[in-house]
Amino acid sequence: MPCSYHKAEGVHCDGCRYYDPVQEHILIIKLGALGDVIRTTPILERLRADYPAALIYWLTLVPEILPASVDRKLPFDLASILFLEQIEFDLVINLDKDREACALASRIEGKRHMGFRLQNRVPAPVNEAARDKFVSGLFDDISRANTKSYPQELFEICGYTFSGERYAIQAPGNGYRWNLPAGAAPVIGLNTGCGTRWTTRNWPEEHWGNLARALLAAGYRVVLLGGPDEDEQNRRLQSLTGAWYDGTYALDQFADLVGQCTLVVTAVTMTLHLALALEKQVVLLNNIFNRNEFELYGLGTILEPPDCTCYYAPSCDKGCMADLTVERVTQGVVDLLPAQ
Numbered sequence: 001m002p003c004s005y006h007k008a009e010g011v012h013c014d015g016c017r018y019y020d021p022v023q024e025h026i027l028i029i030k031l032g033a034l035g036d037v038i039r040t041t042p043i044l045e046r047l048r049a050d051y052p053a054a055l056i057y058w059l060t061l062v063p064e065i066l067p068a069s070v071d072r073k074l075p076f077d078l079a080s081i082l083f084l085e086q087i088e089f090d091l092v093i094n095l096d097k098d099r100e101a102c103a104l105a106s107r108i109e110g111k112r113h114m115g116f117r118l119q120n121r122v123p124a125p126v127n128e129a130a131r132d133k134f135v136s137g138l139f140d141d142i143s144r145a146n147t148k149s150y151p152q153e154l155f156e157i158c159g160y161t162f163s164g165e166r167y168a169i170q171a172p173g174n175g176y177r178w179n180l181p182a183g184a185a186p187v188i189g190l191n192t193g194c195g196t197r198w199t200t201r202n203w204p205e206e207h208w209g210n211l212a213r214a215l216l217a218a219g220y221r222v223v224l225l226g227g228p229d230e231d232e233q234n235r236r237l238q239s240l241t242g243a244w245y246d247g248t249y250a251l252d253q254f255a256d257l258v259g260q261c262t263l264v265v266t267a268v269t270m271t272l273h274l275a276l277a278l279e280k281q282v283v284l285l286n287n288i289f290n291r292n293e294f295e296l297y298g299l300g301t302i303l304e305p306p307d308c309t310c311y312y313a314p315s316c317d318k319g320c321m322a323d324l325t326v327e328r329v330t331q332g333v334v335d336l337l338p339a340q
Contacts, residue, residue: 023053025087027108029094029101029115031076032061034251038273039295040095042151042165043158044069051091059084059104064251067168084108093158097123097137114158130157140311149295166297167277172255180260181221181244186337188220189261189280191271192237193230200288200316201267203324205233210326211265212241218330218339223261225271227254263337265329268294283332287320288312303332 005011005018013019026047030040037060047056048069055071059080063073074080085107092110094101094117102124105117113126116134125134133153136143148156155162180187192208194201212222224234224245231248238245249257258264258274263281266272268289275282282300287308294302308320 021053022055024051024055024090026051026054026056026091027084027087027089027093027110028056028058028070029092029096029105030058030060031096031098031101033270034062034065035268035270035273037062037065038167038169038270038277039150040154041067041168041277042162043093043154043160044168045165046155046158046160054090057084057089062251065169067170069168094126095154095157097134099123127157129159133157143290144311146290147292150293151295153293164297166279167273169255169274169277170252172252172259172278174252174256176253176256178257178260179246180223183221185219185221185339186262187223187260188215188333188337189223189225189258189264189266189271189275190243191225191264191266191269192234193226194267194269196229198268198288198314200310200313201269201285201321203267203285203321204319205237207322207324207326207329208233209237209241211329212237212243214326214330215333216242218334220333220339223257225254225258225261225264225266263300263333265333281336283329283336285321285324285329287324301332301336303328 030037057072057074058066058070059074059076061076063075066073081104089108089110092105092108092113094105094115097116102116102118105113115126115130116123117126125131136146152162190208190212215222222243224237224243226234228248234245237243255274258271258280259278261280264271264275265283267285272282272284276297276299279299282296284294284300284302286302286304288310291302291304303324305320305323310316310320
């Protein structure tokens with residue numbers, strides 16, 4: 001299709017004064033999950049600074065969340081793969097250790113590769129800086145000993161030093177209108193689920209209900225957040241507590257709802273990273289991950305149950321999260337955002 005400059009002025013490519021030549025082609029592979037994609041976006045700021053004339057491609061399962069600084073937002077499908085296999089890249093960065101991502105990184109031509117790709121039929125680190133991140137996924141003791149945040153590890157894999165670069169996402173909001181509780185009090189979003197893969201992270205439904213009541217009694221406006229997996233629970237909590245809930249939404253609208261909150265209480269989920277990207281305060285409920293990996297940018301606090309032994313365990317028979325009391329979480333909210 002004709003470009004906007006041709007449509008406006010009739011110019012042709014030869015001698016066009018608007019021509020801005022591409023000097024490098026850079027590919028980022030980070031497929032999912034969505035929260036991991038969001039927390040990978042800080043690297044874009046450094047890549048743009050070092051390669052101002054680069055065309056940046058990003059292959060992912062969730063291209064709709066990527067910011068405008070990505071030139072080619074590509075879904076992970078056959079059409080994208082066929083396209084990418086015909087390009088020689090100056091730099092290929094694969095930050096996923098999954099087999100399909102590593103296999104694709106191995107097939108893509110690049111003058112330099114960073115991160116991970118297949119070696120001897122299995123995923124492996126490409127560069128030395130990626131080795132630490134790779135090994136920490138294999139051994140709990142090494143993972144526990146890590147003192148670096150995810151952005152620090154990410155930047156080191158790409159040859160940089162992390163300097164507080166922020167998340168960058170496609171700005172949500174298409175004129176949505178929300179019938180939130182009236183008043184000037186802060187809005188506290190309670191993200192009551194954690195998905196189905198790592199159910200160890202679940203805080204008991206009874207605790208969520210008691211937290212909602214405590215926050216409402218303290219004068220806050222309380223909003224329940226979640227997706228289809230949490231819908232039934234959130235409807236029960238709404239009925240029992242009077243907290244605001246209006247169902248589930250597509251990603252863009254859900255992000256806009258998170259943007260209406262002043263503070264979000266959440267486990268380690270996509271919503272955590274959405275809240276940080278939107279610069280909302282957060283109270284993070286964590287039990288199975290190394291707390292050092294979370295970069296909260298000074299926006300929040302991390303609360304953990306005492307004596308939890310469920311490190312990187314997908315399920316828990318002990319109910320460790322129940323030991324994280326409603327009183328501690330309530331105080332965590334108040335400490336960040338005193339009740340009015």
